[in-house]
Amino acid sequence: MKPITTLLDRDNTLEHAVLPEELARLYSGDLRFPSHDDRPYVIGNFVSTIDGVVSFEVPGKSGGGDISGLNEADRFIMGLLRAGADAAIVGSRTLREVAPGHLWLAEHIYPEARDHYARYRRQQLHKPGAPLNVIVSGSGAIDLKRAVFRTPGVHALILTSTSGRELLERNGVATLPSTEVRKMKTNDGRIAPASILKLLHDEFAVKLLLHEGGPALFGDFIAHGCVDELFLTVAPQIAGRDLKRQRPGAVAGVAFLPETAPWLNIVSVKQSGDHLYLRYNFAEPSKRSR
Numbered sequence: 001m002k003p004i005t006t007l008l009d010r011d012n013t014l015e016h017a018v019l020p021e022e023l024a025r026l027y028s029g030d031l032r033f034p035s036h037d038d039r040p041y042v043i044g045n046f047v048s049t050i051d052g053v054v055s056f057e058v059p060g061k062s063g064g065g066d067i068s069g070l071n072e073a074d075r076f077i078m079g080l081l082r083a084g085a086d087a088a089i090v091g092s093r094t095l096r097e098v099a100p101g102h103l104w105l106a107e108h109i110y111p112e113a114r115d116h117y118a119r120y121r122r123q124q125l126h127k128p129g130a131p132l133n134v135i136v137s138g139s140g141a142i143d144l145k146r147a148v149f150r151t152p153g154v155h156a157l158i159l160t161s162t163s164g165r166e167l168l169e170r171n172g173v174a175t176l177p178s179t180e181v182r183k184m185k186t187n188d189g190r191i192a193p194a195s196i197l198k199l200l201h202d203e204f205a206v207k208l209l210l211h212e213g214g215p216a217l218f219g220d221f222i223a224h225g226c227v228d229e230l231f232l233t234v235a236p237q238i239a240g241r242d243l244k245r246q247r248p249g250a251v252a253g254v255a256f257l258p259e260t261a262p263w264l265n266i267v268s269v270k271q272s273g274d275h276l277y278l279r280y281n282f283a284e285p286s287k288r289s290r
């Protein structure tokens, strides 16, 4: 891959570099994350069209790859974020839309950097094993034949309701050695994001959580103030929307008002070809330029 170009980088703290040389060269800079004492630090990752669409919502063509055009630098950054994360979390619909063999591992999305990711994870971050793959589903209506539930070395965790767990048990989840189910308290079928973060922190030692969507689950996390950063790739295409077909942006299921809408700070702007890679944080925006 041709190295990404950094157009702006405000994360210029003079701490020692975290990324190994080759990953820093390709990313054109270093990558560090703060941490919280009592919950995971949460980073979101989405790719959107210029007009804010993250899914065409067309059968077989609804994934992020259709939005990014399978952009190589986007896949490299996704891999980099996965390589550093203790866990990756997705909602049940995102699981349904990816290929049945999909695993939330760095090398799965960008195999070309497999060895570099592995060295970064093991030698630099001292993280043993693969990131925990977390699936959230109130209903428990999940296809357990998918690779994420059956791959040795990949620990999958399904967070669901009481009835969801019963359904998963009827569907044979107990026979899957690498898959664990946790029953969570729900309200209208929804698990509170804060309780997800508490569980992941207290029982699974998750310090850095990568949120890969989709918009419904991400919207819930945003609405509850449970996201610290957003890595947003802007792909140079326009998807449009019509009245019949809803095409979501990165956040769905919550509508803020001008008085309540969260504002973000830009941390870095990177570019490869006509794609842009934006990194934002939610830490108390100081100046709101309108």
Ligand SMILES: NC(=O)c1ccc[n+]([C@@H]2O[C@H](COP(=O)([O-])OP(=O)(O)OC[C@H]3O[C@@H](n4cnc5c(N)ncnc54)[C@H](OP(=O)(O)O)[C@@H]3O)[C@@H](O)[C@H]2O)c1
Pocket (backbone or CB within 6 Å): 045, 046, 047, 048, 053, 054, 055, 056, 057, 062, 063, 064, 067, 090, 091, 092, 093, 094, 095, 097, 098, 136, 137, 138, 139, 140, 141, 189, 190, 191, 192, 193, 212, 213, 214, 215, 216, 217, 218, 220, 248, 252
């Ligand atoms: N461009 C991108 O970067 C990107 C990233 C991710 C996804 N996508 C696309 O976005 C589309 C999926 O969007 P989506 O918003 O419908 O999917 P989603 O958030 O992945 O999944 C929604 C489902 O997740 C479960 N869920 C979400 N929040 C929950 C909560 N708080 N508690 C319990 N369960 C919860 C529910 O499952 P149950 O119905 O089972 O209860 C809900 O129906 C797909 O086309 C996908 O490819 C695009």
